[in-house]
Structure formats: structure tokens, C-alpha cells
Amino acid sequence: MKITMIGSGYVGLVSGACFADFGHDVVCVDLDEAKIEALRGGKVPIFEPGLADLIERNARAGRISFTTELAPAVARAEVVFIAVGTPSRRGDGHADLSFVEAAAADIARAMDGFTVVVTKSTVPVGTGDEVERIIATTRPDGEFAVVSNPEFLREGAAIEDFKRPDRIVIGSEDTRALGVMREAYRPLSLNKSPILEMNRRSAELTKYAGNAFLATKITFINEIADLCEKTGADVQQVARGMGLDKRIGSKFLNAGPGYGGSCFPKDTLALLKTAQDFEAPQTIVEAVVQTNEKRKRAMGRKVIQAIGGDVRGKVVAVLGLTFKPNTDDMRDSPAIAIVQTLQDAGAVVHAYDPEGMPNASQMFEDVVYFDDPYAAMKDAEGLAIVTEWDEFRALNLTKVQSLLKGLVLVDLRNIYDRGELEMLGIKYVAVGR
Structure with missing residues (x-):
């Protein structure tokens, strides 16, 4: 399966590397050129036990790559994960969704054919509705579904948490999108990880x-x-x-x-x-x-x-x-x-x-x-x-x-x-x- 991860921070890198280790074809996108160059050179910008080795192994096998060019990475993908930051907004404490909203608009312009757009970032209730509105407005002819798939990764044990999760939460009522998400996580069926659809x-x-x-x-x-x-x-x-x-x-x-x-x-x-x-x-x-x-x-x-x-x-x-x-x-x-x-x-x-x-x-x-x-x-x-x-x-x-x-x-x-x-x-x- 072709997967694109928008955002190569903590969640994006761990998720992308683990999906690649499952055998999927993963492209990680980030606007930070220095970060992408470092990743291409085998340098991981965060410390997480086992992550550098996981990325190196899958990059060598051709299952994970890194780019600053969002459009071609989205156009090739069956699933696009939004894994950008949602920091507390200065002044009022609300989650700052500007990066999520910008990613949604960029995805809309670049997607080619039916695309499942997944919010992996931690976002407030109703954000999926706004992502859906942005994509539909930007690309009225687009075929897509927006899914919520929150991460539950503990820093310091993130790879283990991704590969042996307590549960996988998938928020969607779109039958086609649910099928795509089940396929993305199918390798975890061997561990009998429960998938909760809601x-x-x-x-x-x-x-x-x-x-x-x-x-x-x-x-x-x-x-x-x-x-x-x-x-x-x-x-x-x-x-x-x-x-x-x-x-x-x-x-x-x-x-x-x-x-x-x-x-x-x-x-x-x-x-x-x-x-x-x-x-x-x-x-x-x-x-x-x-x-x-x-x-x-x-x-x-x-x-x-x-x-x-x-x-x-x-x-x-x-x-x-x-x-x-x-x-x-x-x-x-x-x-x-x-x-x-x-x-x-x-x-x-x-x-x-x-x-x-x-x-x-x-x-x-x-x-x-x-x-x-x-x-x-x-x-x-x-x-x-x-x-x-x-x-x-x-x-x-x-x-x-x-x-x-x-x-x-x-x-x-x-x-x-x-x-x-x-x-x-x-x-x-x-x-x-």
C-alpha cells in the first residue's frame, strides 16, 4: 500500500517507519529542508530508542523515503496521514490547527483519485469536519474520505506501542475508507490488536x-x-x-x-x-x-x-x-x-x-x-x-x-x-x- 505521511516530527516519523516495516511503501513529507536532508543522510532529529535503526533498515530496503515536495507524494498515495503539530495556541490555550488546515488544502490540490485523508495529529472534536470542508471546497470534484486515527504512542516506547497497541481507533462511517484503513493495519492482525471503529x-x-x-x-x-x-x-x-x-x-x-x-x-x-x-x-x-x-x-x-x-x-x-x-x-x-x-x-x-x-x-x-x-x-x-x-x-x-x-x-x-x-x-x- 502507498502511504504518505505529512509531517516528519515525532508521530510522523515513528508511524511512517513502522508502516514501512510492515511492508508498505511510505513517503514522509516535511517543509523543513534541513530535517529532510538529515533524514536522507541517516540522521534522525529526535531521540527515540530503536527509531534510527528502523528508519535506516527500511530506507535501505526502499520502503521509506523523505521529501519536501508534497504534491507528488500525495498524488501517489492511497492513504495520506496528517501528522503535523497542534501546539497550544498562544493566548487562549486552544489547539493551533493552522498546520492541519494548511495540510488539508495542500492535499486537496494534489490528490489523484480516491484518497483516504487521515488525521493522525491530536485534534479537537469536529476537526475532521473542518478538514472535510476544506478539501471539498478546494477540490469540489475530489474523491476522498476523512478519517480520524489518533495516535497512542508513549515517548521512549513508541515503536513497541505502534507494533503492539492496546487498540487501534478508527473514526469513520465510510465503508470504502474503513476497508482501506483495515488494509493499512492488517499486519497487526497477527498480534490480535483490536480495531475499534466508531x-x-x-x-x-x-x-x-x-x-x-x-x-x-x-x-x-x-x-x-x-x-x-x-x-x-x-x-x-x-x-x-x-x-x-x-x-x-x-x-x-x-x-x-x-x-x-x-x-x-x-x-x-x-x-x-x-x-x-x-x-x-x-x-x-x-x-x-x-x-x-x-x-x-x-x-x-x-x-x-x-x-x-x-x-x-x-x-x-x-x-x-x-x-x-x-x-x-x-x-x-x-x-x-x-x-x-x-x-x-x-x-x-x-x-x-x-x-x-x-x-x-x-x-x-x-x-x-x-x-x-x-x-x-x-x-x-x-x-x-x-x-x-x-x-x-x-x-x-x-x-x-x-x-x-x-x-x-x-x-x-x-x-x-x-x-x-x-x-x-x-x-x-x-x-x-
């Missing part, structure tokens, strides 16, 4: 509702963690006791500094704006958004308090800058607010992250970066673990003790044992424990 608006809302619910679980357990600290309970034990209830489940019940990333912050905001437009208030999600934003700064204050309440002129080491491990994504990372809070209090921040430092350097001023975690913590008054990268899970604690000037470790991901650290004379501060 109307387009339901598919669009499924994505937002899912992300809002997960964000709610994270925020809920973080507030329970605060209560645990006040009452002497242990949030990890509470979370395990909750998670073993099959109605609740254990995932997304790890207390920490709050959620971030490319999806949850913008998608919860977009859901709230959609709810306002339709006069159906989402007060729970509204509280989640507000609570999560406050928490990030509160975690910075937690670090300051652990060090003694005054960090002016003192070095504080921060391990982990990305919003989660196994990605270089800094978007809405809790580390941003934590580092800013430390700097606002006068601290000198020394930082290390396995993949995030190039992106972080574009966001922070006066942060000192190091090539390994131990160099970052040398002579620091305290150490804060902000992101749970694997290499932080088994630090040489004796070496940590010898390097820190102030023996304080603030573990915002609860990955260490209090007793082991206190035996070394290190003050240990965790979340909800």
Missing part, C-alpha cells in the same frame, strides 16, 4: 479523554503523596494497595514532580477549551491542570527546603531534565519549573541528562552542564533527582557521599531506599514517603 467525533474525543484521565491519575496520586507526608503514610505502599484493584490498575500511580511532555499539558488545555465551546464544563480536568502547574514549582521549593531553606550562591545538582526517561523531549518538563525556582532563589544549578542537555541549553540561562552525573554533583550542597533515567537508579552512593559538599539527596522519583542513604549519613527526602 464515528469520527468519538475517535477525536477518545484521544483527549484518554490523556486527560491519565493526567488525572498522576495528579491524584501526587496529592495523596502530600497527604502521606503529613500523616506518616508511604505513598508507594498506598499506590500498590490501590493498583492491585483491577478497577484502578497500577499504571500512572507513581508519585513525582508532576506530568509534562508533548501531550498531557496541551491536550488537557485543549479539552478544556473544547468543553467551554460546547458549554460542557470539565471541572475535574480543570483542577488537574491547575494542581499540576502548582506542583512543579512546589517541588523546586521542596529541594530548597531540604537543603536548609537558603540556597543563595550555593551549588545544587540536578539529575534529569527531560519530562521522562528515554527521550530528549523538554516540552513542559517539570525540570523547567524546578530549575527556574532554584535559580530564582539564587542557586547555581549544575545539571546532567543523558539526552536532554542540547534542548535544555536552549531554554535555560546560566545552568552549568556536565558529561556525567558525578561531575555534576561535585561540591554541591544538595542533589535532586528529577527524571528517573536508568543510569540514575544505581548510582555509587559511596561516591555520591564523597562528592557532595552538603549531604542531601532529594529523590523526586522515589527510586532509592531511605535506609541505605541514611547509613551513609546522607539526608534523604522523597515524595510521599
